[in-house]
Amino acid sequence: MSSEKRIALVTGANRGIGLEVARRLAAAGLVTVATARDAEKAEATAEKLRREGLDVRAAVLDVANTPSIPAHVAAIITAHGPIDVLVNNAAILIDGPGGFAARLNDMTDETLSKTLLTNLLGPAALVRAILPIMVARGYGRIVNVSSRAAQLSEMGAGFPAYRMSKTALNALTRVAAAEANGRNVKVNACSPGWVRTDMGGPDATRSIEQGADTIVWLALLDSTGPSGGFFEDRKPIAW
Numbered sequence: 001m002s003s004e005k006r007i008a009l010v011t012g013a014n015r016g017i018g019l020e021v022a023r024r025l026a027a028a029g030l031v032t033v034a035t036a037r038d039a040e041k042a043e044a045t046a047e048k049l050r051r052e053g054l055d056v057r058a059a060v061l062d063v064a065n066t067p068s069i070p071a072h073v074a075a076i077i078t079a080h081g082p083i084d085v086l087v088n089n090a091a092i093l094i095d096g097p098g099g100f101a102a103r104l105n106d107m108t109d110e111t112l113s114k115t116l117l118t119n120l121l122g123p124a125a126l127v128r129a130i131l132p133i134m135v136a137r138g139y140g141r142i143v144n145v146s147s148r149a150a151q152l153s154e155m156g157a158g159f160p161a162y163r164m165s166k167t168a169l170n171a172l173t174r175v176a177a178a179e180a181n182g183r184n185v186k187v188n189a190c191s192p193g194w195v196r197t198d199m200g201g202p203d204a205t206r207s208i209e210q211g212a213d214t215i216v217w218l219a220l221l222d223s224t225g226p227s228g229g230f231f232e233d234r235k236p237i238a239w
Helices: 014-027 037-051 066-080 109-137 160-179 208-219
Strands: 005-010 031-036 056-060 085-088 139-145 187-188 228-231
Touching: 005 014, 005 056, 014 031, 014 037, 014 208, 031 037, 031 066, 037 056, 037 208, 056 066, 056 208, 056 228, 066 109, 085 109, 085 208, 109 139, 109 160, 139 160, 139 208, 208 228
Parallel strands: 005 031, 005 085, 031 056, 085 139, 139 187, 187 228
Antiparallel strands: none
């Protein structure tokens, strides 16, 4: 591997938006580490993309197992090099009953706890493990995959645990961006829109390719690009 190549780490890369993001980052010339909770799924993803001629490596990373994250990050860095791009894509939506129609009184402590663990605590642990290295090296791009459901400006009813977790992820974005300010480390959040994935369902209005576009754009920002923002379709949206 050339030492000049950037290294990208994508969580939840075995399907949906994460898979497409991994594909596009590798196609852009980055060595891309595709992670999943299951080793076989991670390797199958990497092999699928390698058959497309892309430099994709597999790694196990369970964002819900936060105590394991520092060791997994250290192993990835040892195997592949310092991480230049982090895409916090892995997430769950388990509000029930009724999914998108779930109400606040339907939410249990267990649902909220599991949702926050995967959608917030995991990404926060990854940022804590990787951001200081990016700052020390003078380069980094962190993309937190959020949602319009996180917007306080348009907050409504439905799937409350998911909404709260993504709003908190946006707060993490702002804090991390402020701490990295002026060091060519860009930290942004984005909404992929309502995408036809296992989470979004078949009635969603956007393709996976459309959902991945802004994520990849933020991951590849040059030194003049924004930091600490919330974007959809490559344009700022309200928090």
